[in-house]
Amino acid sequence: MELLLEYGWVLLVLVALEGLLAADNALVLAIMVKHLPEAQRKKALFYGLLGAFVFRLGSLFVISFLVDVWQVQAIGALYLLYISINHTLKHFIKGKKPTEDAEPKPEKPKKQSGFWMTVFKVEVADIAFAVDSILAAVALAVALPPSGIPDIGGLDGGQFIVIFLGGFIGLIIMRFAASYFVKLLQQRPGLEVAAFIIVGWVGVKLAVITLAHPDVAIINHHFPENPIWKAIFYVVLVLIALVGWFTSTKQEVSSDQNAVKEVEEQQPGNSF
Template identity: 60%
Template sequence: MEAILLEYAWVLVVLVVLEGLLAADNAVVMAVMVKHLPENKQKKALFYGLIGAFIFRFVALFLITVLVNYWEIQAIGAAYLLFISIKHIYDSKFKKSEETKEDIEEHTQKGKGFWATVAKVELADIAFAVDSMLAAVAIAVTLPEMGDFHIGGINAGQFAVMFLGGIIGMVIMRFAAQWFVKILNKYPDLETAAFLIVGWVGVKLVVLTLSHDKVGILPHEFPHSTPWKLTFWIVLLLIALGGYFISVAKKKKQVVEEK
């Protein structure tokens, strides 16, 4: 029994690390979505986002054996993230030459009220919830079952480990998102890199969709393979570092010009 408990404890640690890694890219998406709000409302939107993330992950955990059959959930999430990424980059790079500053400001604020922003965060949470729970299930099902009680088609012991790991991951995501918002406020030019990351996360969901058993364009194991995981994180880090160094250089140049 002690050996089983130690195994459960180890898997919980692994899940927390995994959720923390998943929370990093999720947090960037959330930070980008709430950045335009006043500071006090940013925190509120992230708080509601955390509540939504908790609800969606809890529901996803109960229904994961059903949700895995619907590739459309991740396809919608992928399309949504790619849309907001491409739209922002297009608006910021091409519309500036076509519109006055006032027009741009008015355009960017449309549909970006507090509750509209919360709704967008929650929509992204749905895709993230399924992604997170699929990864957690893949690890937790390797644990020996404890008792005969099952929840949502999953052994109660395995379910408990996934639930705890998910909660800790959400807390990490909440504070990481708040930190990313501060970084974006300090270095505004990082916003383009942040939206590129949002698009790259969308590509990640596209890969998950294409590897679904009912789609079958990519091998089912591909999203969980080491080459793809390394590719995803290396590209994400390159975008983040490239955006950071470019924004720091621009800020230094601006400070010099102001002097």
Template identity: 60%
Template structure:
């Protein structure tokens, strides 16, 4: 009974953790699919969820191997920072009015449906490793059940991580849909959304720099209370700042009409 309660408690903690991780991941997914027509947005998010499930499931089996490859987090960090900087630059320094030829050219250059799905899946790979690393750090504190291992992890601990991850994916799917709607209703929030994407990239960069094979940062730092507080406080400040500016701007536009 005591072991059951311990497993139930850790599963609850993992669900909350996955829910928190799903929030920033969902913003990234929402921003990536925002330019698509409404019907295609839902399809792209569905494929993104399906890909995320596969990557997280694979990461569970391979986490003891993947943890040795810091390049995965590094590529994810570079990718998110690139799209954040590029899109903010385009918003601020390029003409926002595009004619039909420009839109068609953008589509050919990688903003079409399947190109968007591919970008979402690339981000999912980095998120999968990040999510599973956090889950492993919590699940390994549980007592082992039986002598059966899966992917180098005790079967009981593996099961808890799996169910926590599935719940997290479901939360991410609905959160991403909500963020897409918010970005549609308040277009001026897009800059804040891309700042959050960049900040998530910074989180992956911190994870990379603390890897055992690099150790520019202390190995424990990405999982420390100090860094978690810094990350979430900055993320909330970006979100709240963007929200108030976006709502204020829309209110002024409505009054002027």
């Protein structure tokens, strides 16, 4: 029962994190294809959603065979910390830029990409989001106790199933519930910052796992499974989410800034 609860809790955290990342993914895709004619726009988004599934699944199987290599763990930890710090700094720097007092400068119209170049850019974005998603999921699940299910690649079978379910549910969210999460992120922008801080905290966890690897042995090999460390990790994770929620002032979104409408209108199911 205790094992089931621990796996269930990690899956719940994964679903919440995947939901926010999937909303970000869906919003980015909607913005990237916005300049295309309606028919091409919906096709490009369809390819984007298909690519998101393929790349997430591919990343999962690749990482399952490399997850026990400490160099891969180290690169993954550094990458998660990088995107967390980079995204957070960009948010605060953007927030400090003068907007009201500064005189608007005339912008030159940008040359927009054609259909296939847009699809290519969408797929590159999918790869980046897939790597973010799977690395975060692996860092959360890899410290779970053995489930007794046969290994898949270098992962315990139970850990693999949790990561797969988290990623799969994230795709479902991106396809059917993205508009709700996008609306939530627009109304409470602090949640997006909190989500990427959580990604950074997950990177810290992956760094701890790397340092505890037998070939590195800087800290005790059993430390990542230590109940005190696990409790500290999840308490901090929940606190980050709560601070993000309560410090993010709810904002009204005007119709011309309604990204929810963009995401809903560009769902492939509306045209196929």
